[in-house]
Amino acid sequence: MSEASHLTFDLDKIGISKGHLIVSKGIDSEALSLPVISLNKGEGPRLLITGGCHGDELEGPIVAQRLVEWLPEVQTCGRVIIVPVLNPPAVQASSRNTPIDGLNLNRVFPGRADGSVTERIADAVSRLLLPMADTIFDLHSFGALWEFAPAATTHPIADPDLMAKTIRMAEAFKLPMTLVWEHPETPGMFDVLAQNQGKVFVCPELGGGTVGAEALAIYEAGVRNALIALGIVKGKADYPTFRQQKSGHTFETRRSSDELKSPARGIFEPRCSVLDKVNQGDLIGILHPMESLPADAVQIRAPGTSIVYAVRSGAYVDVNEGVALLARPLDR
Amino acid sequence: MSEASHLTFDLDKIGISKGHLIVSKGIDSEALSLPVISLNKGEGPRLLITGGCHGDELEGPIVAQRLVEWLPEVQTCGRVIIVPVLNPPAVQASSRNTPIDGLNLNRVFPGRADGSVTERIADAVSRLLLPMADTIFDLHSFGALWEFAPAATTHPIADPDLMAKTIRMAEAFKLPMTLVWEHPETPGMFDVLAQNQGKVFVCPELGGGTVGAEALAIYEAGVRNALIALGIVKGKADYPTFRQQKSGHTFETRRSSDELKSPARGIFEPRCSVLDKVNQGDLIGILHPMESLPADAVQIRAPGTSIVYAVRSGAYVDVNEGVALLARPLDR
Numbered sequence A, B: 001m002s003e004a005s006h007l008t009f010d011l012d013k014i015g016i017s018k019g020h021l022i023v024s025k026g027i028d029s030e031a032l033s034l035p036v037i038s039l040n041k042g043e044g045p046r047l048l049i050t051g052g053c054h055g056d057e058l059e060g061p062i063v064a065q066r067l068v069e070w071l072p073e074v075q076t077c078g079r080v081i082i083v084p085v086l087n088p089p090a091v092q093a094s095s096r097n098t099p100i101d102g103l104n105l106n107r108v109f110p111g112r113a114d115g116s117v118t119e120r121i122a123d124a125v126s127r128l129l130l131p132m133a134d135t136i137f138d139l140h141s142f143g144a145l146w147e148f149a150p151a152a153t154t155h156p157i158a159d160p161d162l163m164a165k166t167i168r169m170a171e172a173f174k175l176p177m178t179l180v181w182e183h184p185e186t187p188g189m190f191d192v193l194a195q196n197q198g199k200v201f202v203c204p205e206l207g208g209g210t211v212g213a214e215a216l217a218i219y220e221a222g223v224r225n226a227l228i229a230l231g232i233v234k235g236k237a238d239y240p241t242f243r244q245q246k247s248g249h250t251f252e253t254r255r256s257s258d259e260l261k262s263p264a265r266g267i268f269e270p271r272c273s274v275l276d277k278v279n280q281g282d283l284i285g286i287l288h289p290m291e292s293l294p295a296d297a298v299q300i301r302a303p304g305t306s307i308v309y310a311v312r313s314g315a316y317v318d319v320n321e322g323v324a325l326l327a328r329p330l331d332r
Helices: A059-074 A088-092 A117-132 A160-171 A190-196 A213-230 B059-074 B088-092 B117-132 B160-171 B190-196 B213-230
Strands: A015-023 A032-040 A046-051 A079-083 A135-139 A146-148 A150-154 A177-182 A200-206 A249-254 A259-261 A266-270 A283-288 A298-301 A306-312 A315-317 A322-329 B015-023 B032-040 B046-051 B079-083 B135-139 B146-148 B150-154 B177-182 B200-206 B249-254 B259-261 B266-270 B283-288 B298-301 B306-312 B315-317 B322-329
Touching: A015 A117, A032 A059, A032 A088, A032 A117, A046 A059, A046 A117, A046 A213, A059 A079, A059 A135, A059 A200, A059 A213, A059 B266, A059 B283, A079 A117, A117 A190, A135 A190, A135 A213, A150 A160, A150 A213, A160 A177, A160 A200, A160 A213, A190 A200, A200 A213, A213 B266, A249 A306, A266 A306, A266 A322, A266 B059, A266 B213, A283 A306, A283 A322, A283 B059, B015 B117, B032 B059, B032 B088, B032 B117, B046 B059, B046 B117, B046 B213, B059 B079, B059 B135, B059 B200, B059 B213, B079 B117, B117 B190, B135 B190, B135 B213, B150 B160, B150 B213, B160 B177, B160 B200, B160 B213, B190 B200, B200 B213, B249 B306, B266 B306, B266 B322, B283 B306, B283 B322
Parallel strands: A046 A079, A046 A135, A135 A200, A150 A177, A177 A249, B046 B079, B046 B135, B135 B200, B150 B177, B177 B249
Antiparallel strands: A015 A032, A032 A079, A146 A306, A150 A200, A249 A322, A259 A322, A266 A283, A266 A315, A283 A298, A306 A322, B015 B032, B032 B079, B146 B306, B150 B200, B249 B322, B259 B322, B266 B283, B266 B315, B283 B298, B306 B322
């Protein structure tokens, strides 16, 4: 029998420690070795920061690496565990799902010790890292196919106290958007597992489109703001500048009713930008059936008053593919 | 024997005509049917505008469709032929190359009437459309993996008169960058074929990253500026606003010496933005080997004074993959 998943070092050790989370060998892959950094200043908040759950969302791993550079110098208390890349095979393949078993890591929590590689990663994280934290920032993003404003998101939570605490934590990122996101596909998500254990879990959907220097600076500022709110770092939180504005708004959205879909196959032309306010009938985009002539273009219009929080990059899309996501100010 | 490639309508007809370029059936595919729009106001410049040569560069097809909407109303003279999508199978697959035969359409010109599907497209365009034009705008872009400022580009041309005319035409787009691009891989390119026939060929590399509403507006303004310079449209050309600036600069670059490559496999973190001026030793990006710890990150620095004209989006890259492209002001 192969060696069980384990950490190569003691997370309880005071100071800066670096080592690996070894995910056990299984029938479908060799053991994986995930770098882990522990910044332990003793008493205080216990935070776990993870990136690279999906292999096509690289903002998280990069922001996590940046934290490792500056956080040790300014951390005043508490414990921060950083795992820049949760799913190395998916990142290497630039693929949302793990190429080895085709699974989405964020749908298999708490995982299985004797499962396929994605399930074994989830199991190792759930058993060996999650118990060490009361707050989790799981750094996601929207990938290259969408324009999406930097946002801190949570799904709705049944427990009203935990919901309120989680929204406060998400708002502390001071990103352009805080989003309460009703998502139909919740089983097996990392946040559901953590929230069922009473933990505060925020999932910054740190943008989309090009992963560039300016976007990364906003994301990093968001995480720093959250660390200040937690009391781990001293400093003054401030809204980062996004499109020449410093502001943050809290929205809610339902994936089922607030997603606009392509009416046909063809080239989607975006006609709005993220954070645009739209009223019923406003133009969101145009669908150009490719083999027919331009007169056959189909206009996609807003069904009601809302905010655009994500819009598909111009691309060839299939019928019924999502092309825009809308939201409304959160009704508290 | 199948029907030869042909146009379904007469391009010489005065007024607005719409029809198709039929690319003949071959051993590897059925016939293709490419929508073509002819805007013929008689005497004046003869312009061919093409998009969708590469299936993962959707700015061109979208801007071409927009032209079809407004150009008929404002065109004062000349003939404009618009083909929004040159390579429908590649666009449907969101793939640079044609998925059927694996070929890059922009490497097989002038094509072959009895070749594979990509060669048959090139042949039909070369024989049936190219002779109708003295000026060609082939609307490309840099794709989702790069940040790239909207630019009008040309490769170096041996004939100094045609070179000067082509640079003037490229500069007339008034995009943030005009670029004379020494490219090692010229055989079979559409522009080489057209230039060898004495035609002015400009290849707007209309950006990169997310294909969003703001970027598309800049691209459309660039093409409108060029139409004004040609005298096809009346109006005042103006630099579009890009990153809060209105400006245009003309650069030259050598693909061989001005491309910075990844020193190892890992996650590339961009640390500069397009149009940044850099001096020798300035930080361009960081390469994070993924399985080792952050201390092993490798800094990628500028080899000399230059302008960043393209930078890779944060992503997992292989050793020796391009991560940044540099340029210098054009020495005329």
